Amino acid sequence: MAAETDRFVKTGSDYKASLRDGRVVWYSGERIGDVTTHPATAGGVQWLADLHDLQHDAEHRDTATYVRPDGERVSRTWQIPRTPDDLRARRELTELTSRRTLGFFGRQLDNIAFTMIGLAAYEHLFRRSNPELADNILRYIRHAEEKNIVLAGLIADPQGARAKEKWSLGERVAVDGHGDIERLPPLLRVVERRDDGIVIAGAKIVGTVLPQAQEMIIITQPFVAPEESFWCALPANADGVHIVLRQAVSRPEPTREHPLASRGEEMDCLIIFDNVFVPIERVFSLGDPALPLEYGDIGAGEHWHTLIRMTVKAELLVALTQMIIDALGTTKVAKVRELAADVILYAQGLRAFTTAAENSAIVTESGVAWPGVDFVTAGRVFGIEQYGRIIEAVRELAGQGPLMLFSDADFRQPELGPLLTQVVEGFDMVSEAKNALMGLVWDITSDGYGMRMDYFERLNGYPKFFLKERLFGEYDRVAGVEWLAEFLGLPVDQVAEPARRLAARRKPMLG
Numbered sequence: 001m002a003a004e005t006d007r008f009v010k011t012g013s014d015y016k017a018s019l020r021d022g023r024v025v026w027y028s029g030e031r032i033g034d035v036t037t038h039p040a041t042a043g044g045v046q047w048l049a050d051l052h053d054l055q056h057d058a059e060h061r062d063t064a065t066y067v068r069p070d071g072e073r074v075s076r077t078w079q080i081p082r083t084p085d086d087l088r089a090r091r092e093l094t095e096l097t098s099r100r101t102l103g104f105f106g107r108q109l110d111n112i113a114f115t116m117i118g119l120a121a122y123e124h125l126f127r128r129s130n131p132e133l134a135d136n137i138l139r140y141i142r143h144a145e146e147k148n149i150v151l152a153g154l155i156a157d158p159q160g161a162r163a164k165e166k167w168s169l170g171e172r173v174a175v176d177g178h179g180d181i182e183r184l185p186p187l188l189r190v191v192e193r194r195d196d197g198i199v200i201a202g203a204k205i206v207g208t209v210l211p212q213a214q215e216m217i218i219i220t221q222p223f224v225a226p227e228e229s230f231w232c233a234l235p236a237n238a239d240g241v242h243i244v245l246r247q248a249v250s251r252p253e254p255t256r257e258h259p260l261a262s263r264g265e266e267m268d269c270l271i272i273f274d275n276v277f278v279p280i281e282r283v284f285s286l287g288d289p290a291l292p293l294e295y296g297d298i299g300a301g302e303h304w305h306t307l308i309r310m311t312v313k314a315e316l317l318v319a320l321t322q323m324i325i326d327a328l329g330t331t332k333v334a335k336v337r338e339l340a341a342d343v344i345l346y347a348q349g350l351r352a353f354t355t356a357a358e359n360s361a362i363v364t365e366s367g368v369a370w371p372g373v374d375f376v377t378a379g380r381v382f383g384i385e386q387y388g389r390i391i392e393a394v395r396e397l398a399g400q401g402p403l404m405l406f407s408d409a410d411f412r413q414p415e416l417g418p419l420l421t422q423v424v425e426g427f428d429m430v431s432e433a434k435n436a437l438m439g440l441v442w443d444i445t446s447d448g449y450g451m452r453m454d455y456f457e458r459l460n461g462y463p464k465f466f467l468k469e470r471l472f473g474e475y476d477r478v479a480g481v482e483w484l485a486e487f488l489g490l491p492v493d494q495v496a497e498p499a500r501r502l503a504a505r506r507k508p509m510l511g
């Protein structure tokens, strides 16, 4: 075996330098020169930079990286799991990164990378559909591994894309100050096919973390026309890509009374593709609108990542709940203990789904160890349905505490500070510590920062109704129906036929 090197494992400062690449990013009507320093994006960049540095930290190096058979140490973010041990190692990586970000950074380094690895897990489907493009999948993963790429995922379409029927190719439109220009399609599509690639035009939306990532994977939706259907990857700074940020929810200055909201955020955005060229070696599928119907299986890794992160976050909420109760001295109230037990139940439920998905892993036809999709989907629905209730429980347990926050400046004021310290003293915690604790509760339950996270948990990677639709399509109940039919003395084959048809289909029925 060749001598080990770690030349492909990037540091936080390598990562930051790579973001100064001329990308076009807009915020509040102005072009951002450097996303590593702009207040809307810098905090999130720093969080990701810290995760890069973990890869070089002696204590965490073997969790965050692995050594390839050729002796190259690379980020585990891009490891294709081939065995149950590989899956376990990926879970440990996600637990580590989730702890570092308190579970409040959905698109950590290893999240959308897992989406891309899903293409490798189901490479056989891509090969059947576009044999000439299938080799691009493993080639891209090797590229991303050696560049230690942070990847964003673009699946959702702007809600205005529903107006696509009103649009036609070559249509021109008058825009104030720009005269007569060719109108971009409402739904992202291929506008030109060339031997060396495709040209795409239109838009995608939300694309969390793209402003803070180097590259994006684009996945189109099912039930569209062939020219609206493609899977590809491209850099954030590709010519013609405009990244338009939503308004920031984090606070640019670090403050003790907003310990989370002042750490920075993963940024969401609208992405406009103004006739962007994608080289053919970055295209994974072209013209196959049925392929996205397989996303339940292909995306199971990414969704398992989300489950692991939500589990870690739920365990943080259990600890937070305990600290609130201790600070307020409310342990003796039975209703308080019941609410706290609800939070524990939530954490335990998520942990059980996460573990069950790992224990029911399969090896796909393409030879990738892949979490059991039934438990992944059910766990995601459980996590989404309970999240709002659990956040409400945390808010309830904290009473007026999170609202009545005082700034560091108040505590430092020579006349006021000592008085404040005496009157806002917690039961088991003194003033400023209680202030920081309740500040965290505010950030999580009541601040714009917490509300954005609430949106994220409910909607990222498809809303609840769609996941339930998927569960209905994915869960195999043939054996159960056969068992009951037999017990009731009914003709087994006839009674089980609809369930068998569903099981063979294994796809959401939504149109």
Ligand SMILES: Cc1cc2nc3c(=O)[nH]c(=O)nc-3n(C[C@H](O)[C@H](O)[C@H](O)COP(=O)(O)OP(=O)(O)OC[C@H]3O[C@@H](n4cnc5c(N)ncnc54)[C@H](O)[C@@H]3O)c2cc1C
Pocket: 153, 154, 155, 156, 157, 158, 159, 205, 206, 207, 208, 209, 268, 452, 455, 456, 457, 459, 460, 461, 462, 463, 465, 510
């Ligand atoms: C914080 C955040 C981060 C996100 N990050 C990403 C990301 O990184 N990448 C990405 O691709 N996407 C991302 N998304 C987008 C997410 O995938 C979509 O929000 C989600 O798929 C729902 O689509 P929509 O918001 O366009 O809602 P719409 O499709 O416009 O639907 C609006 C509402 O109508 C109802 N509805 C619509 N259709 C149906 C139906 N067929 N049956 C029943 N009810 C229906 C639902 O209640 C739905 O919430 C993110 C979203 C949020 C909020």
